[in-house]
Amino acid sequence: MIDLGPDFRLRDPADYPRWYGFDHPRPDLLAQAVYGLPELHRAELVALADAEVAIVGSPGCYPTATILGLAPLAGAGLIGDLVVDAKSGVSGAGRETKPDMMFGEVNESVKAYGVGGHRHTAEIEQELALVTARAGLAANANPGTAPLDFLPHLIPMTRGIFSSSHVRPSRPITQAALDALYAEAYADEPFVTVVAAPPATKHVTGSNEVRIHVRLDERSGRILVLSVEDNIVKGAAGQAIQAFNLVHGLPETAGLEQLPLAP
């Protein structure tokens, strides 16, 4: 089962009452579920082929772009302080009829929402902690990653997520070192591209690609990580297919090689 909702994304049962307002009815299954972000959980997804119960909790749209943008820094213990300021089109909210998703409300306007408590915060914290642990770092090696300041905004467009991560590095770093870090992290990833110029969400519309730009701003001393995705594809259905392919032994890119649609 590949679940596109949040019911199997979080490992800690205590996160459900805290972030979603309910007690998880089957906490035993959470331990078996795999967080369906192939770039971080590929081996576990492949291993589900032989599992009696195969549950994939497909990641949220914001977490996909944000976690992939930050994982190399987390793995290097570089996240001293972190602000994630994200922007999304309306399709991330689903197709349910809501007053604040009407064209007349959305068009020609920007607003922040989920101020101080968007549920996707939990996933981002969970996965950055996991990357930290996997790298053999102390739990507090990336002090900026929790509690996370994550602020999403609604943008007058249909598809696309832009995640802007502002990182104060925990130690001095150069642009060259950042470039090397990201190049290595994603060298073999079919759906993650590290780009030399700041990306736009339109660069990936309709495709399963995430584009990441990392920039050391020498003046402010911060690392800026800009990552974009199509929230309907890599941020939802495409990613679920990617996980499905892995679980079923298919080529990981099967059905996902559609190019972005431009303009």
Place this chain on the structure above:
Amino acid sequence: MIDLGPDFRLRDPADYPRWYGFDHPRPDLLAQAVYGLPELHRAELVALADAEVAIVGSPGCYPTATILGLAPLAGAGLIGDLVVDAKSGVSGAGRETKPDMMFGEVNESVKAYGVGGHRHTAEIEQELALVTARAGLAANANPGTAPLDFLPHLIPMTRGIFSSSHVRPSRPITQAALDALYAEAYADEPFVTVVAAPPATKHVTGSNEVRIHVRLDERSGRILVLSVEDNIVKGAAGQAIQAFNLVHGLPETAGLEQLPLAP
């Protein structure tokens, strides 16, 4: 003279080669010019009525929303760390024909620009330093304000600026104290409204109003300041009229009482 360009916004002549790439030809005039943000420079604007040379450097669009959003915190020495992540419609870029402002490029897309070096950074730093000094605080009382991490984004809309300031306070503070601080700061301002719910840019379209929402996010420990304006009105022409009114002894709100246009 009320100048809507940047030529008289910065006090320090050295800022011109650094941020704009040219030496200011008349640095002597910079000292006489007034930064035309009435909420911070009202008395100086009024005093221009009697000046031999009356030069107003009308503020940039991003600085207007951002400075007004942060001034109360700066005056209280509360800005320990600061990230300003801002979003603008296309009209902030003027009416010049540019490839990246074509509808086909802008629509259904978001991108960051001026990454690590947008020129409006200089104004924001200058004015927050001024507020710090006026409050009798040490120059380093608000360490987050310089060098500033200011990241603007282009949004698929025509009018509106949304400035999201993420502040790590330099000392513990409560929501009640923040509310009192902002209420007092803007109690008598005709064009600044402190709002209890997160604003949208559309709330102020066509008006000279800035709306500011301040929220202590207890979980992350950060103060979020969300400020919106119509970049063409309060962020440009409207603010220039407001300054003109003050210089000429007219009611400050003359010609500026137009309500927002909704939807």
Place this chain on the structure above:
Amino acid sequence: MIDLGPDFRLRDPADYPRWYGFDHPRPDLLAQAVYGLPELHRAELVALADAEVAIVGSPGCYPTATILGLAPLAGAGLIGDLVVDAKSGVSGAGRETKPDMMFGEVNESVKAYGVGGHRHTAEIEQELALVTARAGLAANANPGTAPLDFLPHLIPMTRGIFSSSHVRPSRPITQAALDALYAEAYADEPFVTVVAAPPATKHVTGSNEVRIHVRLDERSGRILVLSVEDNIVKGAAGQAIQAFNLVHGLPETAGLEQLPLAP
């Protein structure tokens, strides 16, 4: 009472079951109500000041732009054949939450609706017949006006109506004669402007103005009438205020002199 709904727009009680699906409960009042299009019913609106019962049926958004665009031709008996192809932003549909008004459905799309039977057809036919009668012409002098082919489309924008009327003239006519006809018709109207170049809806956003362009296409032999309005102002609330002013003896333009908002 100035009613912005359709309940007092139609003179013939039989039009209600036909176009709106209900029998009018007070057909006696229909005869007393005035169709609130000041350019055609100014004297009747003024006369309501002394009426015991003063009911104004404020016109629909499409009819306002379309009737004003065609009235000079109807008054001259020139409408041999007529197609009205109209385009509207979403605000004409009101603020009710409807699935097909969600941003994700409307953006980047155009569709026709009310195909073959939009209710505003009745108003347009009624008023063009009235203009015909007032001009002392036979009822069939403008054969294109009924039954009318009126086709509206939903456009991905919030405000604005663009009405394109394609007229086959009933007799030869020159551009000069058309220009004279329209200039005379609207010379004294405060809210109708005849323009020499094709207008855009944005030219009138936020204002109570209708702009009309009339062009003889010598090649096809048709007269094209292009009329634009802001459906929320001249097409709704602004027009109601204009009628209110007339009924109450106020200057007709009181409260309505707001300029268009551009861009």
Place this chain on the structure above:
Amino acid sequence: MIDLGPDFRLRDPADYPRWYGFDHPRPDLLAQAVYGLPELHRAELVALADAEVAIVGSPGCYPTATILGLAPLAGAGLIGDLVVDAKSGVSGAGRETKPDMMFGEVNESVKAYGVGGHRHTAEIEQELALVTARAGLAANANPGTAPLDFLPHLIPMTRGIFSSSHVRPSRPITQAALDALYAEAYADEPFVTVVAAPPATKHVTGSNEVRIHVRLDERSGRILVLSVEDNIVKGAAGQAIQAFNLVHGLPETAGLEQLPLAP
């Protein structure tokens, strides 16, 4: 050679000075060129495989949707009178930087352009005349098709063309007969779908499909033909590939089976 510009679309050399303002330098080649609309010229495209000179003039965006929408009626001699009122997103104008294609000009606005003389008129007239001739009808069997009243509008969206054809039939016809006529005309076409409900341009975004809805409006006596396409695909590059496939003996749908992107 498959030319996406207009240089080989028109058969009559006299049409070039009239519609494009230049004399065609190689009128001899016009006779050999094939108008690349596979639904009307499939055999000729296939025959180019053996031609010494193979020139395809790929159709314009508006003509593709409009001709396919009207061809069944023209073939039956049914077009007594015709108005074509069309709507396009900005990408039909190409990527050249033009002031009136800037986001700030296009967004929240609709305008007509090419009033009374858009160049695509020539193609539409040419092909409808061809269909008339092929059906063995007299040249004046479809009097509405020339001189054609074709009026295009610019809509605030990137992709998509909506063509609304208002046809006064030359003889009585029923909806059932229309349905049969269209069903038969397009039964075997891989990229033309006759739909029972009015289509939206978004239904075909990113695909090579044209969707056509035909409706007899019994009240006005007109036939309404609504046809939509993605102007970048079926209206340009996709159609060129379709022609290329035919010329080269490839399956006609090769590389063109991409589904529409929704939302």
